[in-house]
Amino acid sequence: MDQVFLEKVSALFIDNGAKTLTMDDIAREFGMSKKTLYQKYANKESLxxxxxxxxxxxxIAKLNKLDEEVQNAIERMFCRDEHIENAVRSNNSLLIRQLIRYYPMIFTKHMRKFSEKFSDVMVNNVERGREQGYYRTNFDAKIYAKIFFQLIMSYHSSPMLDTSEYPFSEYKDEVMMMYMNAITTEKGKKYLEKYTQ
Known part of the structure; x- marks a missing residue:
């Protein structure tokens, strides 16, 4: 199926949830027979x-585009990234809640893929920051990226965090500063000062 189809089906799943939306609903929405839909997708899980x-x-494409546009590694980390914010917010959506409940293997596989791809973006940022002298060289960039991802993505699901006490924007800023302070050199910390005032 093409990109337009996936875009429209994505919207249907987001609006209706992973469990609620049926293959019948999808076929009807596109004016196709269920048989035609099942020729493309053996079941709802594969779709x-x-x-x-x-x-x-x-x-990931939008994250990579932003990486190309902003050369300074520290500045890139502080660019307002609406795509990550939307991904975190979507973790509390009907689609995600139903994925967790009814399709846990698909959800887990997706989150692992997301973590891998997001970590690759973060590792590229670390490599650039090391070349610029802003980031330390004595840490495992992939592990730090996964820790950062875990902290950001667990905002809605952590049993240890009262989200009514900590709005997402405040939480995200604190996670970002914790991460940045952990990876920056003295030169990087000086540059970082403009974001801490």
Missing amino acids: LEDVLTYQLELV
């Missing part, structure tokens, strides 16, 4: 996986 992959590729 869900394609939709999640499609959405992930969009997010």
